[in-house]
Amino acid sequence: MSTETSSAVALTESQARALFEKEFVPHMDAMYNFALRLTNDEDDANDLVQDTCMRAFRFIGSFEPGTYAKAWLFRILKNNFINDYRKKSRGPSKVEFEWVEQSFAGDDDPEPAFQADLQAETVNEMLGDEITSAIQALPVDFRMIIILCDLEEFSYEEMAKILNIPIGTVRSRLHRARTLLKETLASYAAKKGYKTDMLSA
């Protein structure tokens, strides 16, 4: 019997099930949403969440009740995605990944523009799927960090643990992801005739 399985059965069946229902089930919507945004596909999202839950259950004996289950589950989901789904998901092209990696060269590289050609009013007026499309158009590492921070409200420290990167990289990646999101939205807004103004002027 593997170490992981024995750690799962260190708890009794009813204890493990109760822990699963109490600590993991409340985060199913958030996990599914994260999986859906990463894979861009409902079937892949279903499989990714199911695999994540099964892996979490295998390791449930190593979960410490009282610690933040959501961050633990998101870390497992992210690792599962990187290992098993990233290659087959309809993600960004190789060129985009290369661009992302170049963007992460360091915290000292030049600052992106202060503000894209976009206003709060324009964002509020966007009633269609521009926001969803703009998020899906982001390179996956940028998409991931925006969802973790702006949707799930993880702290920088929690995101550093989930993504296995230093806090400084969390800050710079987040900043660049938001800049790119604003630029993408600004280009949609210009195409669709929403009002745009240069805030940096």
Add this chain to the structure above:
Amino acid sequence: MKTHCSHQPDCLHLIQRILDKEATAEEEARFLANKDQCLPCQEGHELEVALRKALKSKCTSTCPSTLLESIRLKISSIVLLILLLIPLFCWFI
């Protein structure tokens, strides 16, 4: 009111850290005191708030109930298998 901010990159970082609840109380107070006198900072803040609000309203989805049921079923099967295998394993050794 200022229409040009000479610290724009720093101010944008600060606005984001404030909204991410990562800024200190002092930093937040300093920004709020300055915000009313600086149009780019005011608009930058409004844009960051609008983006977060839009993301929350447009990019959320609910886990299908069938998925949760299927996970529960799979867990039950695994638990059952383990409960059957343990006595067999003990008997074998």
